[in-house]
Amino acid sequence: MKINLWVLDEGWKLFEIDSNDSKELISRKISIGDRASIGNGASIGNGASIGYEASIGNGASIGSGASIGYEASIGSRASIGYEASIGDWASIGNGASIGDRASIGYE
Numbered sequence: 001m002k003i004n005l006w007v008l009d010e011g012w013k014l015f016e017i018d019s020n021d022s023k024e025l026i027s028r029k030i031s032i033g034d035r036a037s038i039g040n041g042a043s044i045g046n047g048a049s050i051g052y053e054a055s056i057g058n059g060a061s062i063g064s065g066a067s068i069g070y071e072a073s074i075g076s077r078a079s080i081g082y083e084a085s086i087g088d089w090a091s092i093g094n095g096a097s098i099g100d101r102a103s104i105g106y107e
Contacts, residue, residue, distance in 0.1 A: 001016075001017050001038050001039075001040065002014055002015070002016055002017070002040050002041065003015060003017055003038055003040075003041070003042050003043065003044055004041065004042065004043035004044070005024055005025075005028060005030075005043075005044060006028070006045060006046060006064075012043055014041075017038075028046040028047070029046060029047045030044055030045075030046065030047065030048050030049075030050075031048075031049045031050065032050045033050055033051045033052035033053065033054060033070070034052050034053070035052060035053045036050045036051065036052065036053060036054045036055070036056070037054075037055050037056065038050070038056045039056055039057045039058035039059065039060060039076060040058050040059075041058055041059045042056050042057070042058065042059060042060045042061070042062065043060070043061040043062065044056075044062045045062060045063045045064030045065065045066065045082070046064045046065075047064055047065040048062045048063070048064065048065065048066045048067070048068070049066070049067045049068065050062070050068045051067075051068055051069045051070040051071070051072060051088065052070045052071070053070060053071045054068045054069065054070065054071060054072045054073070054074070055072070055073045055074065056068070056074045057073075057074055057075045057076035057077065057078060057094065058076045058077070059076055059077045060074050060075065060076060060077060060078045060079070060080070061078070061079045061080065062074070062080050063079075063080055063081045063082040063083065063084060063100065064082050064083070065082060065083040066080050066081065066082065066083060066084045066085070066086070067084075067085045067086065068080070068086045069085075069086055069087045069088035069089065069090060069105065070088040070089070071088060071089050072086050072087065072088060072089060072090045072091070072092075072105070073090070073091045073092065074086065074092045075091075075092055075093045075094035075095065075096060076094045076095070077094060077095045078092050078093065078094060078095060078096045078097070078098070079096070079097045079098065080092070080098045081097075081098055081099045081100035081101065081102060082100040082101065083100060083101045084098050084099065084100060084101060084102045084103070084104070085102070085103045085104070086098070086104050086105060087103075087104060087105030088105070089105065090104050090105030092104070
C-alpha cells in the first residue's frame with residue numbers, strides 16, 4: 001500500500017508500506033490492526049491507531065493521535081482530525097470532515 005506519512009522539515013511524503021512491521025510505522029508509533037485496509041494515498045499522522053478490519057478509503061486523512069475502531073469505515077477523501085476517536089463499527093462517508101478531538105460512535 002502507498003500512504004503518506006509526515007516527515008519533519010519535509011511535510012507529507014509518500015511511502016510504500018508492506019506490513020505493520022514497517023520501520024516507518026514503528027518510528028511514528030502508528031498501529032494498524034490485522035486485516036485493516038488502507039487506501040492508496042491515505043495520510044496517517046503520528047501516533048494514530050487503526051483497528052482490526054477497519055477500512056480507510058483512498059486519499060483519506062487520519063490525524064495524529066486519532067483512533068479508528070474495529071471494523072470502522074472511513075470513506076475516500078474523508079478527514080479525521082487530530083486525536084479524534086471513531087468508534088467500533090462507525091461509518092464515515094466519502095469526503096466527510098471530523099474535527100480535532102471529536103468522538104464519533106461506539107467506543
